[in-house]
Amino acid sequence: MPSLHVTKPGGAAGEGVIFSGRNLTKIYRTGELEVRALNGVDLDLFEGEMLVLLGPSGSGKSTLLNILGGLDRPTSGSVIFKGHNLTRLSESELTAYRREHVGFVFQFYNLIPSLTARENVGLVTEIASNPMRPEEALELVGLGPRLNHFPSQLSGGEQQRVAIARAIAKRPEVLLCDEPTGALDSKTGILVLEALVAVNRELATTTAVITHNRAIKDIAQRVAFFADGKIIRVEENERQLDPADIEW
Amino acid sequence: MVIAMRMLDKKLVRDLVRMWAQVLAIALVLASGVTTLVLSVGAYQSLEETRRAYYERYRFADVFANLTRAPKRLETQIAGIEGVGAVEMRVAKAAVLDIADFSPPVTGLVLSLPDDGQVRLNRPYIRSGRLPEAQSSLEAAVNEAFAKAHGLKIGSQFGAILNGRKRQLTVTGILLSPEFIYAIGPGDLVPDDKRFAVIWMSQGALEEIFDLDGAFNSISVQLLLGASQEGVIERIDQILKRYGGAGAFAREDQTSHAFLDAELQQLRAMSRVLPPIFLFVTAFLINMTLTRLIALEREQIGLFKALGYGRYEIAGHYVKLVLAIAAIGIVIGFGLGTYFGQGLTWLYQEFFHFPFLVFRRDPSIYLIAAGLSFSAAVLGALRAVAAVVALSPAVAMQPPVPPRYRQLWTERLGLFRHFSQLTMISLRHIIRWPVRAALTTLGVSLAGALLIVSLFSFDSVEHMIDVSFFLSQRQDATLSLADERHVRAVQAAGNLPGVMRVEPFRSILVRMRNGQYEKKLPIQGMPADPALLRLMDTALQPVSLPEGGLVVDKRVAELLHLRLGDVVEVEILGGWRGAERAVEIPGVRGANIGDAAKPLARGPRGLVNVAVADIVESYFGLSAYMNLPALNRLMDEGNVISGVHLSYDKAQENALFEKIKATPAVASIGLRGVSVAKFRETIEKNITTMVTIYVGLAVVVAFGVIYNSARIQLSEQGRELASLRVLGFTKAEVSRVLFVELGLLVIAAQPLAWVLGYGFAWLMIKGFASDLYRIPLVVNASTYAWASLVVLSSAIVSALVVRRRIDQLDLIAVLKTRE
Known part of the structure; x- marks a missing residue:
């Protein structure tokens, strides 16, 4: 089994390990049934890298992302984020952790329908310590002209880009994306991926993207392959493809 | 199909179990409506039925008349009046009683019982013992309430001053009478069983004691079915006119009957005002909850349709759900309503003395309550169910169109610039569903209004007590004389022990007529500027009695449609002895009367026309007032009075009471202090029970x-709220989104609650007003505050219950599901 603690190739800035997960196990018990969603996962994430977690549904990638994002706790094992063990944090410390350090992008956008694009981003900038202006964040994802539209007035791709702007506006250390293109057609999906890549480049935000779409793996620097609650291998892409160049 | 329906029914049962808290909340609101309806109508019917049965079995008379004295031979004449079924002539006199170990004088009403043992009308019910022996001037039966109040038993003795002579009477029987279901002393506002007694004695003995040999001074008449009450009364008045007839009157004007009527009227008012409020709130809650449930089950509905269920089958499923909720409420309401209704009827035993109680459980009221409840529930469900019928299966399987929000014009003006995004979520949510927000506000305000309706009675009664017993009545005691006496009696009263001030009054019974409106009531003659019994105008300022002219209270003015300056016809009742000649009495000169300052002349047969000089506030009874000298000149019967108001030194109270008990001229005595205390005690007991309910x-x-509302919001916004939690908002911040919205609605509901509460209170008061008493509409600021406080507390408790659910939001599930 190849070592998973590989140093990030390419010599980009910020060589340090930002996340360090060791022997992560997650067991869900529903009545009689015991499901091992994670079964001894080790993974490091490096500052500024773009990582794709690839695998079929039910392979454990979302569980891992939820644990990294402070939404869930592992049954055993540890996650160190910049020297802090997330598994030891209290409920309110986890809330503070999400608030300060993590940006989320979800498959179904999870925008607040009663707030405009600008306000959805403002939601986060209001409570962050060093945010960018909402307009700036929306500009980054190419939505400058649609600031005052409500979610119901935006297409799916646009909504997802608002979600990305919302996630990055607080300048998080890490951006976690769970099937960000899962609800979109390929053309719109590419626009969303472009936004993610742009953010990763310009802000050097560590970005982890979950997908079951193999085509997407090519935009990453590293790809972790999931199956049955384990990482079966990690690949490094020699060249990151531009989202416009991939096809699905 | 049979199996299919069973599956839907299974779903129904599981839905009910799953939503139990909401189901229960709705069912309880409905149950409240059913309870108030069953309770008030049940108590009403029981009370009315008990009264009817009692009247019938004990032959309560239809028409009554009091007079000075008439020979018994009039009986044939009166019995011969068309429509008269039975006549009973008797002696009825007031007497002051002296009870051992009880200092205040007791007012007794002494009634005769025929010596042949054949009581034809107003038959007493013998609780224990027997009726007094014929011709015995030493035996008496007493009413049960009085016996209980003083612990009198068969064989007990008490003193009575009968026609100026004190006698020691022995109790032979303890009785109840349909005439005294509500036994209240002359001039009292609420019953005081210690100070008022009904005493039955032999007719022969009383005739002798009161020098009424072969004569009577009170008559009761029973009418035949279909008889003209008006006609009989008119005829009796004609016959009794020359015997000092004080005007015959029907049951409506008989004190005990009238008080029972007032109570029945209140029950009826309650059954009409309260249940509709609850039914409305129920309909609204069902509408809100079902609409949400159907929105959540949209895909299921589509699936049912796709599987081949008819749209009416599915609609029927939801209607059944609503009917099931209603059924739960109805069952609870039936139970509570029956239980409380019985409790209330028992409570009435304390004020109304019946020998038995008939619990009327008319099935129709249960049917009506159930019918109304089911209708309200179905009405509430109508819109939501119509949406189910209209939903096409293909559309239903699609996710619903996301709600459309828009910016508010106020935002464009920058008014909300300083609100946080979390607050904006709450505000836009309210504005996105304005009807629901308005109905929620209305629902909450109805709760507040209910509180105001119950709490304001404390304010009103306190106001009533303040005005009546402190501003207006300032005497310590009122002595009524057995017969009218010369005004010199004032001096005699002044010489009683401890008396500091004496104010005379004369009370005459009249019939007032203004066009088609007429009313029988007393005119009180009193000093021009009384200090003990003052009249208050509607602004509660003391009023001076003009030299001539009439001052009437507001109720009389309303009933007779009188305004300032109107001239009203007054017919003197009760054996007027004055000469029939014109007299000149100074008229009232005033702007409203203009030049109509013509002399007020007395016409033939005691008919006079008097101008209304002022209108005064009064919460009890019906009354008109005149300057005493003017009244005496009008009556032309000499300078006489019928009683005095006294203020006295409390230190000498016992001596005064002893003296009064030994004064034959005094027929009855009223004590203001005792009246106020008793009034307060009685009313507050009633109100406290009511307020608790x-x-x-x-x-x-x-x-x-x-x-x-909170649960529905949580259901609608749960995903948003969970998303906020994921984004790093704390539980408290996320809860705030929900609570700001709820809080705004609850706060907006308060002023509305105050207005509605005032309105309902006004309605109630209108419903309660009678000739016996009127409750002024007074709502203190503290009442509004208390009502709001209770509602806000309920809101906080509801919020805390829902907060627990916000804390348990599943953060991960929300990321994986679409709306």
């Missing part, structure tokens, strides 16, 4: 509305 009901409504 109402507060419970209001809390049910407040909780029902707020809890359901």
